[in-house]
Amino acid sequence: xxxxxxxxxxxxxxxxxxxxxxxxxxxxxxxxxxxxxxxxxxxxxxxxxxxxxxxxxxxxxxxxxxxxxxxxxxxxxxxxxxxxxxxxxxxxxxxxxxxxxxxxxxxxxxxxxxxxxxxxxxxxxxxxxxxxxxxxxxxxxxxxxxxxxxxxxxxxxxxxxxxxxxxxxxxxxxxxxxxxxxxxxxxxxxxxxxxxxxxxxxxxxxxxxxxxxxxxxxxxxxxxxxxxxxxxxxxxxxxxxxxxxxxxxxxxxxxxxxxxxxxxxxxxxxxxxxxxxxxxxxxxxxxxxxxxxxxxxxxxxxxxxxxxxxxxxxxxxxxxxxxxxxxxxxxxxxxxxxxxxxxxxxxxxxxxxxxxxxxxxxxxxxxxxxxxxxxxxxxxxxxxxxxxxxxxxxxxxxxxxxxxxxxxx
Numbered sequence: 001x002x003x004x005x006x007x008x009x010x011x012x013x014x015x016x017x018x019x020x021x022x023x024x025x026x027x028x029x030x031x032x033x034x035x036x037x038x039x040x041x042x043x044x045x046x047x048x049x050x051x052x053x054x055x056x057x058x059x060x061x062x063x064x065x066x067x068x069x070x071x072x073x074x075x076x077x078x079x080x081x082x083x084x085x086x087x088x089x090x091x092x093x094x095x096x097x098x099x100x101x102x103x104x105x106x107x108x109x110x111x112x113x114x115x116x117x118x119x120x121x122x123x124x125x126x127x128x129x130x131x132x133x134x135x136x137x138x139x140x141x142x143x144x145x146x147x148x149x150x151x152x153x154x155x156x157x158x159x160x161x162x163x164x165x166x167x168x169x170x171x172x173x174x175x176x177x178x179x180x181x182x183x184x185x186x187x188x189x190x191x192x193x194x195x196x197x198x199x200x201x202x203x204x205x206x207x208x209x210x211x212x213x214x215x216x217x218x219x220x221x222x223x224x225x226x227x228x229x230x231x232x233x234x235x236x237x238x239x240x241x242x243x244x245x246x247x248x249x250x251x252x253x254x255x256x257x258x259x260x261x262x263x264x265x266x267x268x269x270x271x272x273x274x275x276x277x278x279x280x281x282x283x284x285x286x287x288x289x290x291x292x293x294x295x296x297x298x299x300x301x302x303x304x305x306x307x308x309x310x311x312x313x314x315x316x317x318x319x320x321x322x323x324x325x326x327x328x329x330x331x332x333x334x335x336x337x338x339x340x341x342x343x344x345x346x347x348x349x350x351x352x353x354x355x356x357x358x359x360x361x362x363x364x365x366x367x368x369x370x371x372x373x374x375x376x377x378x379x380x381x382x383x384x385x386x387x388x389x390x391x392x393x394x395x396x397x398x399x400x401x402x403x404x405x406x407x408x409x
Contacts, residue, residue, distance in 0.1 A: 015130045016139045020146030025176050026119040027150030029089045034238040035157040036096050052365025056358045061113030063354025070121035070347020079191045082122035083184040089115030090177025097170040121347035140330040141274020148267035155256040221394045226352030231360040232383040235376045239364050243373035248308040265316035269323025283328035288388040293321035295384035302377035
């Protein structure tokens with residue numbers, strides 16, 4: 001993108017802000033869905049294993065549908081697909097107000113999972129086409145920051161439940177997605193249709209890549225990396241409140257506060273990581289060091305060697321260390337994306353998040369049922385460490401030239 005045609009800072013600010021908020025709402029619903037299941041668990045006769053299974057259905061549907069959503073983004077445009085996803089996932093949370101059985105919640109999980117599947121391919125297609133290339137690292141940072149703030153907002157469902165009951169909490173919690181869906185639709189001029197650049201880039205590259213695109217070692221490693229990152233994150237987010245209540249003898253509200261602190265720390269780390277992503281070339285080193293630091297900071301939690309008073313401080317630091325890695329990982333994926341395949345690649349690679357989130361919750365639910373909450377955090381230590389090695393493998397793979405040039409849109 002030349003200096004003459006680069007969008008001005010004000011335009012980029014509006015685009016990045018809108019997509020960042022949309023991403024925040026998507027993450028809010030991911031955690032709000034699981035939080036509502038925990039809130040209604042006893043009244044609906046659900047076990048922790050049932051909650052884990054329902055969360056797994058949500059992410060399983062989202063993961064299966066996400067690559068297809070990427071194709072839809074490249075076919076119909078990212079803006080209407082994103083607006084539709086926001087509306088559907090908001091509607092899914094509202095439906096919890098009328099469900100009373102496992103089968104009812106499972107149906108809602110399918111609906112919400114379909115809505116959740118569109119966010120990464122649509123968001124990244126819009127950012128790549130609408131934002132100045134030299135600001136993309138910071139754009140990805142704000143995108144990730146929005147996601148973390150969305151997660152941080154989700155525990156508010158506990159407080160809404162205490163004020164309005166679980167039916168009121170579900171209905172109020174549905175509003176952000178429905179309102180934002182309309183805002184995305186009306187921002188036609190700011191949200192550039194990436195398909196215009198897709199057609200030009202694909203024509204210059206001599207056509208669109210086929211199935212071989214998804215068999216590139218770099219993209220397959222990215223898929224595995226995202227799956228393992230999600231398997232780690234989902235355990236902490238979905239079961240941390242009851243786990244910390246049991247491990248440290250704190251109230252549910254204090255444990256929810258600790259979760260908010262952890263996610264807020266991650267958000268701060270993502271914001272710092274965006275500046276690194278625009279200024280460094282070895283994104284893999286940023287990611288590896290951040291993950292190893294997060295592993296070291298999680299050990300005292302797993303061993304219960306920290307007091308309940310100091311728990312929020314340690315969680316803030318661990319969240320920040322992990323958050324710094326996010327923009328760099330997004331830049332790694334973008335570098336492996338060929339022209340004309342932004343929606344497809346981001347849909348395929350980020351489906352790894354849903355794969356990990358599908359596989360992990362049933363395991364964590366069983367650990368909670370067995371009275372082993374600390375094991376969740378030992379698993380987190382192991383996954384942080386393993387992923388530090390994985391990101392170095394991604395770097396080694398990406399140094400070999402891919403079959404297609406890096407994305408230009």
